[in-house]
Amino acid sequence: MSAAPLPASPPPVLEARSVFRFRRADGREVPIVRDVSFTLQAGEFATIMGPSGSGKSTLLHLLAGLDRPSAGQVLVTGEDLGSGGEEQRAAVRRQRIGFVFQFFHLLPDLTVEENVTLPLRILGQDPRRHRDRTASLLELLGVAALRARLPAALSGGEMQRVSIARALVAQPPLVLADEPTGNLSSKAGEEVVGLLRDVRDRLGTTILLVTHNPRDAAAGDRVLFLHDGALRPEAELRGGPFRVADVFARLQELGI
Template identity: 70%
Template sequence: MSSLPESGPLQAATSTAVLEARNVYRFRSVDKQQVPIVRDVSLRVDAGEFVSIMGPSGSGKSTLLHLLAGLEPPTSGDVFLQGERMGGADEERLALLRRSKIGFIFQFFHLLPDLTVFENITLPLRILGKNPKKHSDRVRATMDLLSIGALGDRKPVALSGGEMQRDSIARALAAEPPLLLCDEPTGNLSSKHGEEVIALLSKVRKQLGTAILLVTHNPRDAAAADRVLFLHDGAMRAETALTGGPFDVADVFRRLQALGI
């Protein structure tokens, strides 16, 4: 395992940061020009923290999540996962970091249609070379937490959108990662199912201590977090701390309006 230097600019700020980005940029080639898609983003998510990211379509939210997940490298800047600098890891180490430390949840679920719910959920364990049977008690407990305990033998085609998303949350939690990265997890759901999914993410954070980074267009979803970060044209424009009280959604709305996004 690669380790951090004792001191110096690449040392993680504190041991409680599960994710940290420092001065991250990502350029892409558009019409033969190098265009900045993510610009000088620094952020930190502590263990067990719930943080939302809001921003208009095209502001770079998904690109940023990809960089944070080590799915593509930043053009410059550093990303640390539990203190380990991802830019310093070789491909094999990076794959292991991603699989063991990060759970992903997407707008379109990405469930494998030929596998049952239980097989989908335990797939990350198989990929990590673990025997799902040895972990089946914990997996069943996670399925119960997400109210899909009775659906294990079904195929995804026989599930509602909300059930599919709960299946994908259980899959994201299979390897017991300290961090969930969620890209618009309610974007393809009815508002009722979307609210259920956000309530379940809060429950997962509370009961399992999993840190959550949630990208969303929905201020109501964003307000379930401890903090909201606002991204505009690839740059962090502002941050709002929330209280968990009834005025949080209005606060998020006000902040969006004040920023013109």
């Protein structure tokens, strides 16, 4: 009798393999992202802590397929973003990645509910067929009562909750958040990061948040440190959430 084959384990939700990004500055090619490798498994909530200018946004755009690495590979649920053209990357983005921006990027003429369901329409799905899901997301993020408002009538914290609902509506396995508290008060920022943790706990979404704020970084299960475009894997914190002091201590050890 032959042994049953072992079930294949699913690929990581996100994998960066030796990713580089060069940019031209002052007449020469400068590395903005340098040899970044890491893996996120399903359901992880990771944060990348790095000072301003360390390459966080550049890296996140590469991971989202919004930009292409100069060298190296990015795989999302096993699919190599470099294996096809722009159309393939756009399809992976639409289907597998939700993005949360520092400046919200809500469309001013659409209501909260219309903004949230926009990704469904872009995927060619009828939002009316997903009413229950949309309603429960608006509930989960505490914005159900605001569904008929326009973005101009929302506070910053409310706008960011709406944009998180929009990032989740197509049920992507991965959400990438670039400095999502950068335009919020300290209290609203803390709530938003807490909600991202709730989202992971309730929906199992894999979340990667990049920030220069140690308090936000401390909320991760894992905290990775980025300095001058390179990760410092020896410094990674695992087993969070952490105390803010733990993140500060690591920053001090690294001299960042």
